[in-house]
Amino acid sequence: MDSQSKTNRFLMQATLGADAELQQQVARQGISDWLEQQLNMAPLASDLFQNSTENIWHYFRTRLKNEYGEQAINGEGNNPALPYKWYFHMAWWQHALSDNNDYLRQRVAQALSEILVISDNSVLELDAVGMGSYYDLLYRHAFGSYADLLQDVSMHPCMGVYLSHMNNRKANPAEDIHPDENYAREIMQLFSIGLYELNSDGRRKKDKQGRDIPTYDNRDIKQLARVFTGLKAHSYQYEWRTSFWQPEYNGYQVGFNDGIDKTYKTVPFVNMTQAMKVDESYHDRGSKTLLKGHIKLAAGRSGEQEIAAVVKRLVAHPSTAPFIARHLINQLVTSNPSPEYIKAVAKQFGPEGNLKKAVREILTFPLKNTVAVKRFSSARKEDNTLVQSQKMKSPLMRVTQLMRAFKVSNNSGKKWLCGDDIQAMLTMHPLSAPTVFNFYKPDFVPHGALADANLVAPEFELHTSATSIAYVNLMYYWFFGNYWPAVSTVINQTAGIHNVPELDPEVLKNYRNDKLKGDFRRYIAMAEEVSQQDEMIDELALLLTGRSQPALKQRIQNAIRLYRNKPEWVVQTSVFMLAISPEFVIQEA
Template sequence: MLHDDNPIITAEHRAPGSTPPVLPAVPTVTTAAPFAVLTPAILLAACGGGGSNGTASAAPTVSAPVAIVRTAPTPAQASRFLGQATMGATKAQIADVVDKGYEAWITAQMALPRATTHWDWLVTNGYNVAANINNTAGFDASVWRQLIVEPDQLRQRVGMALLDLLVVGIDGVNLNWKQFAAAAYLDILLDRAFGNYRDILDAITTNAAMGSFLTFLGNRKANTRTGAVPDENYARELMQLFTLGLYQLNMDGSVKGGATPLETYKPEDVAGLARVFTGLSLATADSTTPDRYRQPLVMNATLNETGSASFLGTTVSGGGMAAVKTALDTIFAHPNLPPFVSKQLIQRLVTSNPSPAYVARVATKFADNGSGVRGDLKAVVTAILLDTEARGDAALTAAAAGKLREPVMRLTGWARAFAVNSPSNAWGFGDTSNQSTRLGQSMGRSQTVFNFFRPGYSPPASAIAAGGLVAPEFQITNEQSVVGYINYMYGLVANGTGDTKADYSDILQKAADTNALVDEVALLLAAGQLSAATIAQIRSAVDTVSATASGGPTNRVGIAIMLTLAAPEYLTVK
C-alpha cells in the first residue's frame, strides 16, 4: 500500500533543474527511484519551460468553414473529447463516445435531466438545521459529489465554465445559510447550462447570492440630501466581466480601433445602469430557514429609482422590473456579447488561444443558432466541441493549441477515472483553494469576482507572453502551488481522505503488465498524449517494483498514476 506519511517534495526542492528529492522508503518497496523522475517534469511545467506550453507561437487563422469529423472516434480521441466535455474520462464513457460518436453523445448528454439539485441534496442530507445557519457545511461535499459521480457530465462541465465567467464565491456572500445561497446560485447555472444566456442574465440578476456578492442587494436610489448614489458594483461587473468586456469587439474576438481600442462603455453608462439595479431585495424577512435564498429577488419600490436612467444608448424611466428587463435586453442585444462570451467558453473547455476564425464560428452560432435564436447555449456548446480546432488532430502538435489543465480538473480527472466515492456522503476533499496544502482552486470559492484566474492572463517574462498568447490557469500556478498539488494528490492517490477513496480494483488487474498498466492510465487521464519519452520513464519507474512483492501491485498502480498526474503532457489539455 502506498503511504503518505511524508510529502513527496518540499519547499527546499522548488527550483527547476535542482536535484530531485529522495523519498522516504515505503514498507515492502523502495519508491525513491520511481518518483525521482517526477520533480523536474512538474517544476518545468509550472514555470512554462516544459511541455507544449513552453514554446509559443501565434494562433493560426482558420478561414475555412467548420467541418465536423463524423467518423467513429478512436479510444484516444474519445478520451481527448471527454477531457474537454466532462470533468474526467472513464472507461465506460470512452466506450460510449466510441460507440455513439461525438454528436450523438452530446445530444444524449443534453437530454439528461439533473438527478438532484445542490439545494435539494443539502436538504435531503439534513444541512437545513439551525446549527448550520452561520456556516458553509455541506457546500463543498455537494459540489464534489456532483462533479465526480453525476451522469450529466457535460452539464457539470459547462456549469463550471459558466461559474468561471459569472463568478460568485461563497465566502464573499454576506448572508446566513451561505451553503444554501451558494447552492441556489450554482443550480441557476447548471439548470440553464443548455438554455439561453438571456435567461441566465435574468436569473443571476435576481439571485440573492449574486446580490450579496456584488453588493446590489437592497441597493438604494440616490439621496440628494446626503449625496449618496446607488452602488455601481453590479452594473460595472455585469458589463465588464459577464457580458461585454472593456473594448468593442469584432465577431472574431479581435478588438476594434487598433492601437487605440474603442471603449465599450463609459463611467456614465455604469452610473445610469446602477440606477436600474436599485430596490432589488429579498422576498421575505424570515431567516429561520434558508428558503428565501431560493426565491428570486423582488423589487422594493421605496428603494428603487423611478426617474430616467441612460446607458449604452438606451434610456428607461419608471423603474421597477420593467427597467431591469430593458437593461438586460439592451446588454443582450449588444454586438460584443457573442464574441465575448463565446471566446471565454472556448477558453474554459478547449483552448486558451482559439483562432479568430474559431471564435467567429462560435460567436455566429451564439448570435443565431440557425433558427433565429440568439444566446442558445446548446448550439454554442455543440459548436465549441465539434469545431475542427477542437476535434482535429492538428491541435495535438500546434504550439499555441490547448490549455493548462486547471487544478480542480486534475483532481476530478483522477477521481472519475478510478471510481472515487464516499459512502457516507462526506466527500472529504472540502475547500481545496489553499495553494500550499491543496490545489489552489476550489469550485464556488473564488475570493473575488475576477475568478481564480483572468481570461487574458499571460505569465510575465515567459515564452507564452513573448508569443502574444495567454494562459489563464498559470495565474494560480507557481512553485508553492506545484508543491502543494503534488503532495496533496500523493496523499489522495495513496489513501484518499476519510471514506472518500478510489476503487483501483479494475486497474489492479493490469498491475503485473507494465505496458498495459501505463497505457491504460495514460489513456484515462491524458488521452494517450504522453510522449514516448515520458511513457518510457513511467514504465521504467513501475518496473522497479516487483509485481509479486507484498503490496507490489498497489504500488505499481500508484506510481503509474502519480507520474502521469505529474507529467507536463497531462498538465496540458490538447
Template sequence: MYAWRAVLRAVLLSGVFWAGSATASVYDHIYANGFEVPADAPASDAEAARFLTQATFGPTAAEIARLRAIGYAEWINEQLGMPTTLGRPFVEQVVAARTAAGQGVDQTQRYDRWFWTATYGQDQLRERMAWALSQIFVISDQNSAISGDVIPMAEYWDLLARDAFGSYRTLLGDVTYNPTMGKFLSHFRNQKPSATTSPDENYAREVMQLFSVGLILRDIDFTPLPGNIPTYDQTVITHTAKVFTGFTYGDAPVGSGAPNYSGANFYGGAITNAGSYAPMACWGTELFPASGTGSGNMRHDITGDDGTTNTPKTVLAGLTIPANQSCSADVGAELDIIAGHANVAPFISRQLIQRFVTSNPSPAYIQRVAQVFDDNGYTERGDLGAVLKAILLDPEARTLPTDPVLLANYGKLREPLLRLTAIWRAWDAQAQPANAYGEIKMSYTTNFLNSFGQRSLSAPTVFNFYEPDYQQPGYFAGNNLYSPELQITNESTTYSTTNTLYNFIQGGYLGMTNPPVDRPLLNLAPITSLTSNSVAMVGEANRRMMYGSMSPSMQSVLTSMLQFMSTASNNEKAWSLVYVIALSPEFAAQR
C-alpha cells in the same frame, strides 16, 4: 480588415445593438437533427477520451464506449436533454439533519455535494458548463456577505446548471435577480440616489465588464475594433447603477418594511428559508413607512437622473431607459440592451472556448462560435446549448494542429480540480456510504483554495481564480499568448497540489489497510493485476489517464520506475504509477 468591420464599427458607435428577443424560447436541442444517428463516431478510444476530457469532468470506460457507439453530435444531444443533478435539495437535507443533531454547518457540506455531482453526475456536460459559467458569473464564499449562506450558494450553482443550455438572456436575468449575487455585488437593497448618497455601482460595472461586453468594442472574431473604443464610460455606470435599485427578498410581505425584510429561520447567520434563495423582488413603487424596519429611501429609482426630476437613464451603447418606469420594467429593458449588444457573442464565446478547449483560440474559431451565438440556425440568439455544441464540434477542437508551432501553442493547462475529478473517474473511484446526516464525504476536509488555488464558488475576487487575458511572463507573454490557469500555478500551489494529490491517491484506494471514510477510493485493480508486466501496467494507465497520448520517453521512464520497484507491493506500484502520472506535465496539459 474585413470589408464589413467598418460597418460594424459605425453601427456600434451609433448606439444600435443586435436585437434579440428577451423572452424567446431556445430551440429544442434534442430534435435539432431529427432521429438519425450521425456517422461521426470517434475512430478510437483515444479520440473519444480526448473529447470527453474537454466535455466532462473526466473520461470513463463506460462513457468512452457510449460515445464511440453513437458519435459526437448524438452524445451532445443526449447530454443537452439530460435533467439537472440538483445540489440544493440534498444540501438542505444535510443541513437540517446536522442542525437537528446540534452539529455545525459550513460550506464543506456544499463542497462535498459539488464533488459528488462532478464525479458521479450523469449530466456531465451540463455540470461542466456550470463550472465554466461559474468562472464568468462569479460569486464567492470568500465574501463575508455570503460566506455563511450554504444553501443559497448551493442554489446558485443549481441556477447555473439549470440555465447552462438555455438562453443567455434568461441566464443574465436569473443571475441579476439572484439574492446571493445581489449580496456579493451589492445591488441587494441598493438605494436610489438622495441628496447625500448614490447607488452602489458594483453590479452595474461588473455586469458589463465581466458578464457581457468587456471593456472595449470588438469584432465578431474578438479582435479589437480600430482605436480600442471603450464599451462604456463612468456616466454609463452611474446611470446603470440606478437601474439596479429597489431589490429585496422575494418573499418580503408588502407593507411591512419590505426593503429591510430578512426572512425567518437562521442558523449561524445563514438564512435557510426559501426566500433567501428565490429570485429577489423589485419593490419599485412601494412607499414604505419611515418607522420600524421600513425605510422610504430604499426603493427603486423610478425618476431617473438625479432622483427627483423625470429624466431617462442613458445606458450602454448610448441607449436610454425612459423615466417613471417600474423597477421590473427598467431592469428588463437594461438586460435586453446588455444581452443584445454585439460584443456579447465574441466575449462569451471566447471565454467558453478557453474553459473547454484551448487558451488561445484563433480568431476564426471564435468567429464561428460567435456566429452560432448570434443565430443558432433557428433565428434564436444566445442559445448556450448550441454555442457549446459548436465549441466542441469545431475543427479546431476535434483536430490537433499539424504545424509544430501551432501545436506547441494549442490546448490549455488542466485545472487542478479537473485533474482530481479526472483521476477519480478514470479509476472508477468508489464513493463512501452516506453518514448519519446523509452526507457523502468527498473532500477530505481539504482547503482546496489554498492547495489548488481554486474551489467551487470560492474565487478570491469577482475576477475569478485567474483572468482570461493572463499571460505568464516568459514564453507566453513573449509570444503574446494567454495562459489563464498558470495564474494560480506557482511555487506554492505546485507543492501543495502535489501533496493534495498524494493524499487522494496514496491515501484513497480500494484494498488499502484502514481505508478512510472521507474521500472516494480508487479502484486500481486494472493495474494491480498487471504488476508482473511493467509495460502493460504503463499501457493501461496511459489508456485510462492520458487516452494513449503518453510520449514514448515518458512510457520508458515509468516502465523503468516500476522495474526498479521490484520489491514493492502490488498496491504501492499501482498508486505510485497513478501518482507520478498525475504530477506529470503531460497529464497537466490538455490537448
C-alpha cells in the same frame, strides 16, 4: 465509431472527468450522437443543488441540536449553527462523484460559475443553501438562453449580496444617498460586453487613431446603477428562535422603511433562495440612456421591466457574443482560440445568447478545425486535424478528472467532501474564488516563451512554486498514502465548537465508512503479470492523457524496474507519474 484517443481528448473538454467505461461507451456511440444526447437531456431537477445542500445541512443541524441543544447554537450569546459553506461543498462533490448521466451539463455549469462569479470567500459563506440555489441557475440554464440566465443571476439574492445591489436605493442627495455602482459595472465588464468593443471574431475594434474603443464609461455605469435600485430580499428568514427572532418573522416581507435595522436585511436574516423583489418607492423611475443609445429606457417603467429590458439589450450588444464565446472556449478547450473559432461560436451564441448552440460549436469545432493560430513544434496530425497543447487544466479539473477516472467512492455513499484540504493546497474550489474576477485573470501569462509568443495562459496564475509542489504532494498522498480528500458526516469534536461539522482530516480519516478510495483493481490485476505491465501503462496513459506516451512510459518503466514483483506499488507509481506529468496537466485539442 470514433477513435479512443479522439474520444478521450473530447471528454476531457466536455466533462468533469470520465472513467474507462464512459470513454469506451462514447467511442462506440460516436461523439456526435453522444453530444446531441447530452445537449437534449433535461436537468435532473430544477433545484438539484439547493435541495441536496439543504438536506445535508438539516442532517447536521439535527445532530448539532440533539448534541448541544438549541440554546447553545442559536446565535444568542454563542456562535450560531448556520448553513455554512461546507454544506454546498458537500452537495457539489456528491453530485460530481456520483454516477449521473448529466456529464456535459455539469461541466458547462462549472464553466459558467467561473464567468458569473459569486464566492463563499465573502459573507455568503453563511448560506450554503443560497449558494446551492445560485448554482442551480447555472446548471438549469446551461443549454438555455444566456439572457434568461443573466436575468435570473441579476435577481438572485446571492449575487445581490455579493455585488451589493441588494438594498440599493435611488439617489437622495439630501441624505447623501447614491445608487451602488458595483453590479452595474460588473454586469457590463465581466458578464456581457467587456471593456472594449469587439468584432465578431473577438478582435478589438479601433478608432481612427488606431486605439481600442471602450464599450462604456463612467456615465454609463451611473445610468445603469439607477436601473438596479429598489432591490431587496424577498423576505426575512433565520434558522433559530431567539429573544430577537420569532418564527413568525420568517416570511415577513422586507421593506426599506419597515423599522427593522439594516443589519437584518441581508444574510443570514433573509431568504437567500427566492428572487429579490423591487420596491418601486426606492426605484429610480426616470428615463435612462446608455451605451451610445444602445439602451434607452423611457420614464415610468417598473424596476423588473427595466432590469429585464437592460439584460436583453446587454446580451444583444455586438460585443457580448464574441466576449462570452471567448470565455467559454477558454474554460472548455483552449486559452488562445483563433479568430475563426471565436467567430463560429459567437455566431451560434447570437443576440439572445443560445448556449446550446454555442456549446455544440465549442466542442465540435476542434473535431474538424485547428483551434489556435500559433502552431507548436509538438503539434501532430490526427484524423486530418492538427492537435497540440491548448491550456493548463485548472487544479479543480485535474482532481475531478482523476477522481472520476478511478471511480472514487466510499462505503457510506456520502461523498461529502469538505473541500478545505483541496482548497488549501491548490487554492481552488467551486464558488470559492478570491474575487469577482475569478481565480485567475483571463489575460495572465507567465514570463518566458508564452509571453514572447503573445499567448495567454490564465490557469498558470495558480501554478506557483508553492502550489506546484503542493499538487505533487497531494498526488503522493492520494496514490501512495490512500489519503484522499476528507469526507465529513459527523459534527465537530473539538471542545467548545458546537456549530459546524468535523473538518479536521486527521480526525475524519478514522471514519472508515466515509473514507474515500479509488478503484485500481483492474490495473493491479494486470500488474500481477509482469508481462502485462507495459500494456497497463499504455492503458493508464490512454485513460488520463488520451493517448500512449512513449517517453513518459520509458520514465515509468525505469521507476518500477526493480519492483516489478510488487503490483500495487507498480500501479501507484504509474498513476502518480502520469498525474503529475505535463502530458496529463496540459489539455490538448
